[in-house]
């Protein structure tokens with residue numbers, strides 16, 4: 001018999017970040033009763049320590065660059081400085097408005113009971129929060145991730161920091177070493193450079209944003225070189241020491257770099273320790289929760305979504321997985337999510353946006369002679385000329401088959417990934433896309449031009 005204090009729901013969700021709250025909202029629409037348990041702030045990493053605040057910083061950085069470069073456009077303006085208090089108040093304002101909106105939406109949704117507090121599994125379908133038990137006919141694990149470090153690298157929050165500390169910094173440092181040239185590392189490097197900081201990225205892999213198509217990495221590296229963002233690739237970290245004024249990083253082989261701050265951006269680990277997952281039979285691998293393609297864990301009626309599930313750690317993947325699991329529980333038999341079809345954007349200057357397979361992966365999968373690519377240079381795109389941005393749109397197709405990858409580099413390319421993901425996910429052929437016009441002058445024309453060229457009917461380029 002249950003205690004009077006206890007409650008039973010169709011779904012109990014542990015964690016109110018992108019994955020958890022999306023599942024709650026969709027489940028409520030489907031008339032399922034939900035307990036959504038959150039120990040911090042609704043919205044999780046993405047809203048409070050991830051996507052939104054970093055993109056606000058990147059926008060402030062863009063304004064700084066535009067002011068600095070205004071004379072190129074015949075506009076006289078002078079960049080006097082960066083007022084971090086002002087930048088932070090703008091950034092925090094955006095976060096707080098979105099947070100209020102989300103809180104309003106969730107609390108006004110019939111069927112969702114928001115539970116504030118830290119939860120822990122105490123049975124295979126029971127979560128305990130402050131002594132009260134929430135039983136779910138189904139359970140969704142959505143506890144998210146944290147910024148990882150490396151052995152021998154102790155984050156002190158002062159000189160050796162993670163993205164959480166970087167987002168709360170009340171000053172513009174004079175110099176920063178960014179350890180890790182993945183998405184988070186290059187985004188912060190980009191912001192700081194625009195704010196006038198001397199930046200050096202140290203990356204163990206042979207190129208920046210190594211998960212992207214090689215041509216995109218090379219274009220980003222060229223652009224960063226031009227912006228005087230220093231980077232060292234293929235250089236594993238060896239040790240770090242604190243100096244009188246900051247930090248000294250030693251790279252394997254003995255080379256050293258010194259700076260005021262070290263940002264550790266070496267990836268994010270799953271937040272699953274001491275939550276009772278393993279004790280109640282949930283199969284794990286190095287802290288990640290293992291699921292099948294329908295996001296079912298090894299325990300019946302227990303699902304997992306978001307950053308704790310191996311794969312891309314992106315907010316919109318969390319949303320999609322949350323919606324999927326809610327529909328699965330409601331018996332709607334949703335289509336399995338194609339991880340390759342999840343759009344990816346790096347919001348540095350320049351931006352990188354992609355969906356589908358890289359050229360190398362497509363060749364691995366289909367055979368080198370079966371893959372065709374076209375790289376349309378933004379030099380031929382009117383709007384990109386107006387913006388004074390450079391880069392390209394590269395489309396990867398299977399010979400006589402659909403588009404299997406789109407890779408873009410340049411200012412504002414993130415906005416084009418919406419169309420690119422439709423092309424990939426609808427398995428469009430270049431000839432089908434080539435029939436559809438793009439407004440002139442927009443950067444989306446570059447996407448159209450690349451497809452026209454692959455379809456054998458280029459307009460402003462040679463096939």
Ligand SMILES: Cc1cc2nc3c(=O)[nH]c(=O)nc-3n(C[C@H](O)[C@H](O)[C@H](O)COP(=O)(O)OP(=O)(O)OC[C@H]3O[C@@H](n4cnc5c(N)ncnc54)[C@H](O)[C@@H]3O)c2cc1C
Nearest residue numbers: 015017018019039044045046050119144306307313314315
């Ligand atoms: C600096 C940075 C920039 C990023 N930029 C982007 C971007 O531009 N675009 C993008 O798509 N993604 C971005 N991400 C990634 C994105 O933030 C994550 O993929 C996303 O937040 C994952 O959602 P989630 O629901 O799995 O986890 P989270 O958002 O981490 O949410 C998990 C929630 O669970 C709660 N929780 C944990 N344990 C418990 C417990 N025991 N009891 C109750 N509650 C608990 C936490 O408080 C948290 O609110 C970025 C991440 C970082 C760090």
